[in-house]
Amino acid sequence: MNNLFGSNLKYDLKASLVVFLVALPLCLGIAVASGAPPMSGLIAGIVGGIVIGSLSGSNVSVSGPAAGLTVIVLDSINSMGSLPLFLGTLVVAGLIQVGLGIAKAGVIGYYFPHSVIKGMLTAIGLILILKQIPHALGYDVDLMGDQAFLQADDHNTFSEIYYAFKYSSFGAIPIVLIALGILIAFEKPKLKHHKIFGAVPGALWAVISGIVINSLYGIWKPEWQLGGEHLVSIPVLGNLGEIGDLLTFPDFSMIGESTFWVVALTIAIIGSLETLLSIDAADKLDPLKRISPPSKELFAQGVGNTVSGLIGGLPITAVIVRSSANIASGARTKMSAIFHGVLLMILVLSIPNILNMIPLSCLAAVLFVVGYKLAKPAIFVNIYRNGWDQFIPFIVTVVAILFTDLLVGIGIGMVFGLFFVMKTNFVRAVTLTEMNGNYLLKLQKDVSFLNKALLMKQLEKIPAGSKVIINAQKAQFIDHDIQEVLNDFIASCSDKKISITIEGFNYKLHEKV
Template identity: 75%
Template sequence: MYNSLFGSNLKYDLKSSLVVFLVALPLCLGIAIASGAPPMSGLIAGIIGGIVVGSFSGSHVSVSGPAAGLTVIVLDAISSLGTFELFLAAVVAAGLIQIILGFLKAGVLGYYFPHSVIKGMLTAIGLILILKQIPHALGYDKDTMGDETFLQADSHNTITEIWYAIKYFSPGAIPIVLISLAIIVFFDRPQIKNHKILGLVPGALWAVIAGILINQFYGIFQPSWQLDGEHLVSIPVVDSFASLGGLVTFPDFGLLATPDFWVIAVTVAIIASIETLLCLEAGDKMDPYKRISPASKELVAQGLGNTVSGLIGGLPVTAVIVRTSANINSGSKTKLSAILHGVLLLVLVIGIASILNLIPLSCLAAVLFVVGYKLAKPSLFINEYNKGFNQFLPFIVTVVAILFTDLLVGIGIGMIFGIFFVIRTNYQRSVIVTELKGSYLVKLQKDVSFLNKAPLMKKLSEIPSGSEVILNATKARFIDHDIQEVLNDFIDSSPDKNITVTIEGFNFNLNKTI
């Protein structure tokens, strides 16, 4: 049922695609501007991410497009290579590398990200969305909507930007964002969302229509409140086929034989692949139907998307968690919603750009507020806390690290903590010693490595003289050579302490039972 692209699923996917379109539109433009690239390159990447990647992807819920996590890399790469056209050639090469990685089944690496880090990433992105939209909600639009890093290009940061927004707010933005929020919340109620008529159009679209009408109302009755210029969406207007051709940029392969070119291509391919695999794993966890996406197939789809995007002037694409989250929360059933959002970007940006340019950013901020809240609900913190210290600490470290750096650095820090606690947990559970009336059971479980050598020696040395000891390895899958030596030394010395040792479940030769 859920694999069908049409039939009863179409109305859900079409509705979701509208919401994802409204979320993607400002982010595509903002990420392009923040990357030092033409605004149209972000929209092209969004279109390709929807139509091309969506068509070849094996994920039912993931949505691809230009990624904020690559902003700094793109900005530096364009500067390093010298022109945007040379960078586009590197994007094409990066796409081909991703296709090769996909055929080599490199996507399996995505299954090794700790759960706590994935949860932390989702929560952090939700908080960033909320914090970053506060200035736009107040009508202070100096920073682009696609910027998710803590330190901004204008020397401000996420916190100081909010302070400046409070000082220099635009009064007309506040009623727009409040009314838009009220509309979205109203239409998100189950009885409205599931209504046969009222549920056909998403609340986000009604909010955008309301935002445009309110701003036009200002122009008539309160001109000083009307939002214009940087406070509105700004899409290049296409009024003829000739002007459309002028917005498309083609790659320059002039540096193909240089080391710098391939360093950038490989960097983009690896970072884009990592971000995609993280988003894919997160999307599968949020998917209400718990479907598993083929990770290596996704790398091939992303590679095809980047190859096409680079050939026609688009930024690199990855699976993107903000759009994916909006897609899932809007009730998407299949990947048709991702494809349709790309079609909407293509048709509406070309066909009605002048109307889209009337949308206030404060109105779109309301849409992103709701997406951010659903990613970072207070209940998520409580649930992770209840799972125990070993899960909560990597989770909260990942959240804080992403908030105060950027996505990739924060994920790296979170991975270090996550892996440390995985090793720590396995380390603690690998050797268990229990005592009952002078008899000791030493259980070796799972993998017992050299890391367990010191605690094992300590536990064995504390066994008193005259005891009976059972060394049990029935549940051990691997026992390091260092551990074998410790056990042999204990068996050799046991007669001196009058300790009786029995061996169970070892698949290699310890000293003979005493």
């Protein structure tokens, strides 16, 4: 505990400020895109930070409302007929996740190929960059939390960029450029570790600059001043007594209907998969390479979703955008995630008028930097150097996520990833090496009937008069079809003057020398 509040405190506090600035517009945008009140997104962000952050076993992941569930939530609210009825399904979905955590179902997370996870991270980085270009240019028709390729207005990610250049707001451009300049400057150690300036993260300086510049527009260049949809928009309370009016409570009156359980199971399963993917990805980004317990994470997410549903919040998952911002900002422990939830709760209630002065264009600059760190050109080069069996699933995952959505893209990437895993294991199951006319045939791992053609091809390479060792010390299982191929080969060896030595078999081959 001393370690949490000792040497790590300054790092976690600075990181939590950055995550707060990233989470604020995403929580609002995802809520509106989901057909829910903006406060539902903020509630989910607060619960994700404080409740899940406290229970999670992850040191660096951050939870909140997930863009990947936006369409599902929108359709579910419509199919259930009201937000309170949907919240009832969310409470049950959370309890299902608690059960999955207790049942240790999180081990599923260990079976995602590395190349697919890297592809997911890179794709999200590219999506962040592409999606922020319109906001950087002051074209704020779409919400900041929307990560889908196709939009409700039949536009897509690339057509939105075209319209952004066509209908840009001139006042946004200086704001985003200055904010980017500040963020890049704060990447330099001299400024990042400065006693005065370094005490506050660069993202906060960037946001302050955006507020100041937009305020100065009102004095010197009123036609450039940004307002309305170009600014953060948080509900403003007249007094603290109105907090209860912002909460929505669940309705369980449809719990006996099949629709209720279909929605609850859908949210529980898809939310759990997105969580497992995100914490695996966050662990790969963690500079200390700590491993998060996946089943404990499912339990924490289940508790969080239950609480969120009880007070009017959206479904919550571990989310890679906030997690990567957290890691890139130097977070050391899960206190950063908890602090960001506390900041959301306190600042949204206490200073909404100030937060509503933040231009979306300066927040776009913050997300540009987060996106670049996830999708650096060096990442493509490094994966390419690892070979085609890594690069192809990686690039397929990147492209699939860019042109569909997170879960569909991951599914496509998994198909390619598993194909190359199976192909690699298939080839390595049977190996033949030669030295000075002596041959070593090794059967490794499990050798099934699928390897029959490969084995026969390798045996055909052995010329007459050779000496052959057939070694099966590493083979835990050898299919009957493989045994028959070996027996036929051994039976033919006397005619070819081939000498056979057999090692490591748990049964008797028809050895003939």
